Amino acid sequence: MQKTLVILKPSAVQRGLIGEVITRFEKKGLQLVGMKMVSLTDEILEEHYSHLKEKPFFKRIKDTMQASPVVVLALKGVDAVEVVRKMTGVTNSRDALAGTIRGDYSMSVQENIVHASDSPETAQIELNRFFSEIEIFNYPQLMLPNVYANDEY
Numbered sequence: 001m002q003k004t005l006v007i008l009k010p011s012a013v014q015r016g017l018i019g020e021v022i023t024r025f026e027k028k029g030l031q032l033v034g035m036k037m038v039s040l041t042d043e044i045l046e047e048h049y050s051h052l053k054e055k056p057f058f059k060r061i062k063d064t065m066q067a068s069p070v071v072v073l074a075l076k077g078v079d080a081v082e083v084v085r086k087m088t089g090v091t092n093s094r095d096a097l098a099g100t101i102r103g104d105y106s107m108s109v110q111e112n113i114v115h116a117s118d119s120p121e122t123a124q125i126e127l128n129r130f131f132s133e134i135e136i137f138n139y140p141q142l143m144l145p146n147v148y149a150n151d152e153y
């Protein structure tokens, strides 16, 4: 099964959406296998958003990601990376479809509530960036037979 990283950004923390967003992932059938609140350092953000480092708005992104602590989640499931990206919606929240997290809770490109890993390779790198080995838990998902058919996982 796949694991993926989600960050509940300061826009989620400040607007009191932590619980609602986590509830969506739980209700979907994803297993929460890691979770903590952290303050993001310059170093970690420069690594995490290295693809945007040359953009004029990079400092703005860094500042907003440091405006409060964030909550990082590790979620596990079949095709978890793609499932979570679909649940997240496109980057510009105004274009994000209703029913997605960004589509339902936000109006902004920048203040778009969640980060989600965009490929299985990125997910592995990002999970290692935010979690140590002992912070990712391996425990039975007791409702597994009600979430998937036995040939799906």
Ligand code: UDP
Binding pocket: 049, 052, 057, 061, 090, 091, 109, 110, 111, 112, 114, 115, 116, 118
């Ligand atoms: N971002 C922004 N302006 C832009 C592009 C990105 O403020 O023009 C921010 C936005 O918060 C986005 C994050 O930078 O979520 C990372 O950008 P990316 O292109 O990786 O989008 P994502 O994968 O989050 O949809």
Ligand code: MG
Binding pocket: 118
């Ligand atoms: Mg991205």
